[in-house]
Amino acid sequence: MSAIEQMYQQVIMDHAREAHGRGLVDLGLPSVGESHQVNTTCGDEVRLRVALDGNTVKSISWEGQGCSISQASISMLTELIEGEDLEMADETIEAFKALMQAKGEGIDEQREDMLGDATAFVGVGKYPARIKCALLGWMALKDAIIQAQKGAPA
Numbered sequence: 001m002s003a004i005e006q007m008y009q010q011v012i013m014d015h016a017r018e019a020h021g022r023g024l025v026d027l028g029l030p031s032v033g034e035s036h037q038v039n040t041t042c043g044d045e046v047r048l049r050v051a052l053d054g055n056t057v058k059s060i061s062w063e064g065q066g067c068s069i070s071q072a073s074i075s076m077l078t079e080l081i082e083g084e085d086l087e088m089a090d091e092t093i094e095a096f097k098a099l100m101q102a103k104g105e106g107i108d109e110q111r112e113d114m115l116g117d118a119t120a121f122v123g124v125g126k127y128p129a130r131i132k133c134a135l136l137g138w139m140a141l142k143d144a145i146i147q148a149q150k151g152a153p154a
Contacts, residue, residue: 011120016068021078025061027051033147035140039132044070048140052148055085060141067133069124074137076118081141089145096138100124100131 024047026032031052038045044066051059060078064071077096081089095111096118104126106112112119124134 005123009120011117012068012072015072015075015117019071019075021060021062021075021082023061024049024063025059027059029053029058031148031151033144033149033151035143035147037136037140037143039066039070039136041129041132042067044133044136046070046074046137046140048074048137048144050141050144050148052086052145055087057081057084057086057089057145062137062140064137066136069121069130069133070136073118073121073134074140076116076120077137077141080114080116080118086145089141093138093142096121097135100135 029051032049034047034049036045036047044064046062046064046066048060048062050057060082062074062078064074080092084092092114095107095114098107098111099115099119099122102122102125104123106122121134124130
């Protein structure tokens, strides 16, 4: 294993152990969405809640269980997306999806910069069965944002 692969593995393990956003929170904001996603292949699951304040992702909280890849990925998305506007959140989600589809080859530098620590998942793209683990929380986030927007006052 190369030094860079070891570093990436360490970043993933650190996020899996000290997960950001773990524990569902109710902020009482009018625009809250929640999504429950399950990876039927391996049993990983997440219930993710997002609160919007206008066009901003005010809060992301979640609870779930699964492998270190799924748990670390959710932790990283929480760190990356919380406090961002919806346009940036969508761009970040798309950048992570592109990373997973790159089959371990990486993505352009601008998207890498956007993803920060989440670029540690670059090697996951080589293992199709693990891609679902890494994407689980991101799909829950996308769905929860849609649910929150449906509940937003007009």
